[in-house]
Amino acid sequence: MIPAHLTLQRVAGFAALAAIAVPLLILLSWAYEASWLTAVHPSFGTIKPITLLSILLCGFSLWLLSDEGAVTVTGRRAAQAGAGLACLLAGLTLAEYLFAVDVGIDLWFLEGRDIDSSAHPGRMAPSTAIVSLLLGLALLSLDHPLSNGHYPSQYAALLGGTIGGIALVGYLYGVRSLYKVGSFATISMYSATLMFLIGLGILASRPMRGFMATLMSEDLGGVMLRQVLPFAVFLPILAGWIRITAQRSGYYEFNFGVALAVAAVMLIMLTLLWFLAAHLNRTDGQKKHILQILQQREARHRLALKAGRMGTFHQDLDQQTLMFSPELEAMFGLLPMSFGSTFAAFLALVHSEDKQRVERTVEEAIRNRSAYEFECRVHRALPPSEAWIAVVAQVLPDTSGSPRQITGVMFDVTERKRSETALRESEERFRHLFEQASDGIVMADMTGQYLDVNSRACHMLGYSRDELLSMKIADLFAPHEQSRLSEILMELLEGQRHSGEWRLQRKDGTAISVEMSAKLQPDGRWHAILRDITERKRAEAGLRESEAHFRMLADATPVLVWMAGADRLRTWLNRSWIEYTGRDLEDELGDGWAEGIHPDDRATALARYRSHFGRLEPFELEYRLRRHDGRYGWILDRAVPLTTADGSITGYLGAALDITDRKHAEEQLQQWTGELEQRVHERTEALVRSQARLRALALDLSATEQQERRRLATELHDYLAQLLVVARMKLGQAKPQAREPKLQQLLNDADDVLTQSLNYTRSLVAELSPQVLYQFGLPAALKWLAGQMKTHGLAVTVTTALDRLPLEEDHAVIMYQSVRELLFNVVKHAGTDEASIVLSRSVDDLIVVTVSDRGRGFDPASMTEADRTSPGRFGLFNVQERIEAVGGRLALDSHEGRGTSITLMVPLSHAQDSAREMGSSRPTQPDSLPNPPSQRLRVLLVDDHAMVRQGLRSVLENYQDLEVVGEAGDGETAVSLAASLKPDVVVMDINMPRVDGIEATRRILSSDHTVVVIGLSVQNEHHVEEAMLAAGAAVFVTKERAAVQLYEAIVSTVRART
Incomplete structure (x- = not known):
């Protein structure tokens, strides 16, 4: 149903068109001297050209201003100009009547027409001028209200339209006084009709303003007024017309007619009142029903607010109050009726970072008397937390336009904010994945226009992102593929996913092969993933060529080559296989090849064949296969799995060799191997026995070598070394007796020769058999x-x-x-x-x-x-x-x-250590002193060589303070003589049989620690000296230096003791 105010706006447009069309039609009839308008009504002859011009100007102005939303600045100025000109013409006409002057406008447009005989030919009637002035003023002030909110244009239009309506009623009743004032010209029926329509059009053009707002109101008064007004206006007019017409026809006299008119008006009024009462009853019932519905809606509204975490508020700008609904208080975590009821209290709940923005938004909305909305963070009281709210409100002005109230609603959008944050993070992750994807990704609309592309797609196609976004999908396809592209779009519209290979044109003119997967999304866009498979296509072409070469090579090779799928069935066999078996290729494919396996080998070979297929591993089989001549030959069948780039198994490739001759050779070789193993075993046992004997012999030889070395060393040490020592002793005794220099030089040279001989002998003895090893370990x-x-x-x-x-x-x-x-x-x-x-x-x-x-x-x-x-x-x-x-x-x-x-x-050996345990150490303090140096010292000589003992005796006997009291040839005898002879000094050789000098020293000193033991040895090694001193010897002297140092060593040691 069309709203009433829109209907009235259409009436305004119709009135404006009528006010333009009728004057133009009359002017055309005048131009062509047509008489049909006069035939319609005689008042056509009374229309003045100046009147038509004024009506035309008002109609033109109303046409420009009838649609308020479409009025432009230029149109408003043109409308004001037309209305002002109409006012000017009407004002000049009224001035002519009032001041009895003729300004010269009455005869406009009258040239060539018959001028009537009236006093003022061509001048519009005074009533017509007044109506034109009122309508022109109404158009001029159409959108200009007074300070009290009233619109003067409505009153002027109402007055002017009423005058025109009264004139129409006069024509209807035939009462001249209603359309002719005094002796002046009358208002023609055409003029009255058009002026009535213009006045009605002006009121209808702005139906929502002034008193017209009451008529358009949806309240009870407005509805009743719209329903009663047509009857209240037209029924009395109709009743008056009936009364006058009947009276003029002679049906009754004047008084009865008056009574009848009064009765008709009473009846009309009573009917209207009765209608109003019935309408009010219906309206009241409807109001109660609507009130019940409103209450239900209010309850549902409260539930919806609570469920949607929303609440309403109302702010009175005059009283400076702000009221929260219970739902809003609960949303803020406030106790019922605990809110401060001021805008400042609300600001106290707003987050400090958002407070200034909220104040600025509200103040700007109040200043502009507009709606506002914002989102901000607030502090929730219970439980204490931070929340997000959205505020949507409207500033409500009073009748004067001043802002007085604000009403609005607040939403809890915390979850939405969290969702937005999560969505934003998700979009960022998507954008990151979108840009980092290894495949090209494009998005386009249904027209093929690119909406978004990732960097990989740009790199793949050679275009920049901006270049691709300015292109369409078809720009990258060859012309001959456009029809195929249309088919794909149809697939996408049907909800199917497209996957296929395409050739795209790069910016540099080269073509690339891509694998495209596309899908239409619910939002009407379609997404596609592009994978550059140019290299793969080249590899596939190379693979096909390589496969062709392989088949040619396989057919040319004498090896039996085969291929099988993942289902273990043979899919291809080379020519050599077919020639070997003598069967057709169709018979060998699938499982047919197994028919040629020897019955004794078939079950085992096929079982292993299937098991290796199940484990997807290389394998090797040996079985007998029937040849083309019916005999069986031994086959060595090796196979490896065929894998794709992603590692999946697609089948097996195998190669079989005829190893019949090798099998026969292996049988012969196996026989020979057995015989050889037997002989090797026998030879090995003999070799092991020989090795054991050789090792024992080597050990014996080594022991014999050591024994011989030790014997030679002993001989050198016991005889040659001792002779050299004695010779040096003798030479040392002869040196003091030589007086001639030449003789002394000869003795010295002989001493050097003996020293070198003794050193060489000592070194040779050490190399042959080091005594330190046997003595000290x-x-x-x-x-x-x-x-x-x-x-x-x-x-x-x-x-x-x-x-x-x-x-x-x-x-x-x-x-x-x-x-x-x-x-x-x-x-x-x-x-x-x-x-x-x-x-x-x-x-x-x-x-x-x-x-x-x-x-x-x-x-x-x-x-x-x-x-x-x-x-x-x-x-x-x-x-x-x-x-x-x-x-x-x-x-x-x-x-x-x-x-x-x-x-x-x-x-290690578990035998006892060959070294004897060391005796107790010699005490540091002697119990008694030896014989004083003024007395002769008693000396015991111990050496296993008699010549050495004799040499030492001859040396010591030359000294008056020394007396040799005994000699011993081994350590055990020395211990016994020391106990019986009680010597002061024992000269002890180290290397002796039975008990060596070191052990003998320990035993002698353990029995009598006052004895001075002087060690003596051919060897001059430091460890020998340390061992002797450690056993208790007072000093160590080598035999080669004994002739010179022995006496001094004895005397100095004894003196040190005393």
């Missing part, structure tokens, strides 16, 4: 060996915490010789002047000796057998054989440029 021997290596330019560091070891003598000798040989290897081959020896005892009773250097090293893996056994090379094989012969082992660690480390490990 392996640790002392290794330290002595380290000192000896200095003469060869090698500085050796010995590290050990062991003094004595329960090691068998032959084992100790082998360890010593092995270490000695390794050190000489360092000197010869390592290229360094430093080495180290580490001696330790492991937890599993192994003696561990490690010889290492930082020399040039070597690669053990590169050593040949000749290198290992060559005497001039390393001799490692000899060392290893010696160590293994006594149950030990050798470990080698060497790297080129980083030195060599060789570890020898030999098990």
Whole structure:
């Protein structure tokens, strides 16, 4: 249903068109001297041209102003100009009547027409001028209200329209006084009708203003007025017309007519009142029903506000109050009726960062008398928290336009804000994924216009993002693919997903192949993912070419080649297979090839074939296959899985070889192998026995060598060395008796020769069989060996915490010789002047000796057998054989440029240590003094060589204060004589049979600690001296220096005691 105010606006437009069309029609009839308008009504002859002009101007102005929303500035100015000209014409006409003047406008448009005989031909009637003036003024002030809100244009239009309506009623009743005033010209029926329509049009053009707002109101008064007004206006006019017409026809006289008119008016009024009462009753019922509906809606509204976390508020700007609904108080966490009811109280709840913005928004809305909306953060009281609210409100002005009230609603949008935050983060993640995607992603609308593209798509197509967004999808496709593109759009509209391969044109003119997946989204856009498969297409083309080459090669090879799918069925066999079996390709495909397997091999071969397929692993089968001549040949079938780029298995590729001849050869070889193994076993047992005998022989040879070395060393030490010592003693006795210089020089030269001979003999004895090894054990021997290596330019560091070891003598000798040989290897081959020896005892009773250097090293893996056994090379094989012969082992660690480390490990012996336990130490304070030096000192000589004892006696007997009281040839005899002879001094040799000099010293001093023991030995090694002194000897003298130093040593020691 069209609203009433829109209907009235249409009436205004119709009235304006009528006010324009009728004058133009009359002017045309005048121009062509048409008489049909006069035939319609005689008053046509009374219309003045100036009247038509005034009506035309008012109609034109009303047409421009009838639609308020469409009025432009130019249109308003033109309308005001037309209305002002109409007012000017009417005002001049009234001035002519009032001041009896003629301004010359009456005869406009009368040239060539018959001028009537009236007093003022061509001049509009006074009543017509007044109506024209009123209508013109109404149009001029149409949109200009007074200060009290009234619109003068409505009153002027109402007055002017009423005058025109009265004139029409006069024409209807035939009463001239209603349309002719005095003797002046009358208002024609056309003029009255048009002026009535213009006045009605002016009122209808602005129906929502002034008193017209009452008529258009949807309240009860407005509804009743719209329903009653037509009857209240037209029924009395109709009743009057009926009364006059009947009276003029003679149906009744004047008085009855008056009574009848009064009765008709009463009846009309009574009917209207009755209608109003019935309407009010219906309206009241409707109001109650509407009130009930409103109450229900209010309840639902309250529930909706509560469920939607919304609340209303009302602010009185005059009273400075702000009222919250209960829902709003609950939304803020306030107790009922606890809100401060002021705008300041509301601002106190607003977050400090949003407070200034809220105040500015509200003040601006009040200043502009407009609606406003904003979102802000507030502090919720219970429970204490921060929330987001959205405010939508309207400033309500009073009738004067001043803002008086604000009403609005607040929404709790906390969850929405959180959702927006989550959505924003999600969009950021999507945008990041969108831009970082390895595939191109595009979005377009249904016209094909690109809406968004990622950087990968730009790089793929060679365009910038702005360039692509200005293009359409079809711009990238070749013309011949446009029809295919239309088919895809139809698929997308049907809700299907499109996946396919396309050729796209890059910016540089080259074409690329892409794999596109597209889907239409609910928002009408479609998304597509583009993957550049140009390289893949090239690879596929190359693969097809390679596959063709492979098939050609496979058909040309004599090997039986086959391919099978993931379902284990053969899909292809080469020509060699077909020629070998003599069957058709169709018969061999699928499972047909298995029919040719030998019945005895078929079940096993197929079972293994299926099991390997199930595990997706390479396999190898041997079975017998029927050949084209009906015989069976042995086949070696190897197969590998065929995989795609993503690792999935698509089938198997196999190659089969005819190994019949090899099988026969294997059978013969197996027979020969058995025979060979038997012979090898027999030869191995003989070799093992020979190796054991050789190792035992080598061990015996080594022991024999050591025995011979020790025998030779003993001979040299016991005879040659002693003779040299005695000779030096004799020579020493002869030197003081020589008076001639030449004789002294000869004696000195002879002494030097004897000294060199003695040193050489001592060195030779040490090399053949070091006495320190047998006397003090392996640790002392290794330290002595380290000192000896200095003469060869090698500085050796010995590290050990062991003094004595329960090691068998032959084992100790082998360890010593092995270490000695390794050190000489360092000197010869390592290229360094430093080495180290580490001696330790492991937890599993192994003696561990490690010889290492930082020399040039070597690669053990590169050593040949000749290198290992060559005497001039390393001799490692000899060392290893010696160590293994006594149950030990050798470990080698060497790297080129980083030195060599060789570890020898030999098990310990559980026999008693060959070294005797040391006796108790000699006390520091003697119990009694020996014979004073003024008396002769008693001396006991102990040496296992008689010549040495005789030499020493002849030396000592030359001194009057010394007396040799006895001699002993071994340590045990020396202990006995010391106990019986009670000597003051014992001259003790170290190397003696049965009991050596060190042990004899301990025993003598344990019985009589006043005795002075002087050690004596051919050897001049430091460790020998330390061992003798540790046993209790007062001083140590070498035999070669005995003739000179022995007497002095005896005398100085005894004096030191006294």
